[in-house]
Amino acid sequence: MSDATSVFAVVGSLRKGSFNKALLRAAIELAPDGMTVGTASIADIEPYNDDVRIAGFPPPVTALREAIARADGLLFVTPEYNYSVPGVLKNAIDWASRPPNQPFAGKPMGMMGASGAMGGTMRAQYHLRQVAVFLDAHPMNKPEVFVRNAATLFDEQGTLVDEATRKVVAQYMEAFGAWVRRMKAR
Numbered sequence: 001m002s003d004a005t006s007v008f009a010v011v012g013s014l015r016k017g018s019f020n021k022a023l024l025r026a027a028i029e030l031a032p033d034g035m036t037v038g039t040a041s042i043a044d045i046e047p048y049n050d051d052v053r054i055a056g057f058p059p060p061v062t063a064l065r066e067a068i069a070r071a072d073g074l075l076f077v078t079p080e081y082n083y084s085v086p087g088v089l090k091n092a093i094d095w096a097s098r099p100p101n102q103p104f105a106g107k108p109m110g111m112m113g114a115s116g117a118m119g120g121t122m123r124a125q126y127h128l129r130q131v132a133v134f135l136d137a138h139p140m141n142k143p144e145v146f147v148r149n150a151a152t153l154f155d156e157q158g159t160l161v162d163e164a165t166r167k168v169v170a171q172y173m174e175a176f177g178a179w180v181r182r183m184k185a186r
């Protein structure tokens with residue numbers, strides 16, 4: 001079986017200096033051979049409105065749905081807001097999840113997150129796993145990546161410089177590649 005896997009990554013923070021954007025950059029850098037990781041911003045996705053949806057998906061939503069559908073695997077890299085998934089990310093998921101052909105069904109899914117605090121996005125990730133049940137996506141159970149005290153692990157350019165965290169992220173991406181291939185082979 002070929003090791004080639006395509007992953008589409010969605011970051012749950014919009015801010016320029018986001019630790020989660022920086023974490024995704026590290027994940028891309030540390031991804032195993034054969035894995036390509038693409039991403040797109042969710043900043044242009046408007047607040048969900050079912051009237052708009054019935055009239056037709058807005059172009060940024062269509063682009064998101066198509067990117068998810070095309071990818072072998074989906075990776076969320078997200079902060080935790082108030083012990084849960086940030087509203088902008090939940091909003092993007094809500095849009096992408098609407099019929100027809102909702103693109104999450106059967107999709108291998110990964111997640112990681114960086115937080116300024118001690119929890120390392122643990123609670124947000126468990127909420128995301130709950131959402132994945134309805135989406136019928138297949139989140140990888142283990143390993144998990146909870147990046148805590150993010151300000152101490154990245155330099156001023158947003159490079160992940162903490163060696164232990166780099167190792168954990170590299171191991172995660174390796175395992176995620178294997179998970180995606182395993183799900184594809186079913």
Ligand SMILES: Cc1cc2nc3c(=O)[nH]c(=O)nc-3n(C[C@H](O)[C@H](O)[C@H](O)COP(=O)(O)O)c2cc1C
Nearest residue numbers: 013018019020021079080081082083115116117119
């Ligand atoms: C609205 C809001 C809620 C937050 N709630 C949490 C939280 O529940 N747990 C946590 O660890 N950090 C929380 N934080 C702090 C974030 O971890 C921190 O702002 C982090 O840097 C956000 O990720 P980013 O750098 O990718 O934007 C919150 C931040 C905001 C703006």
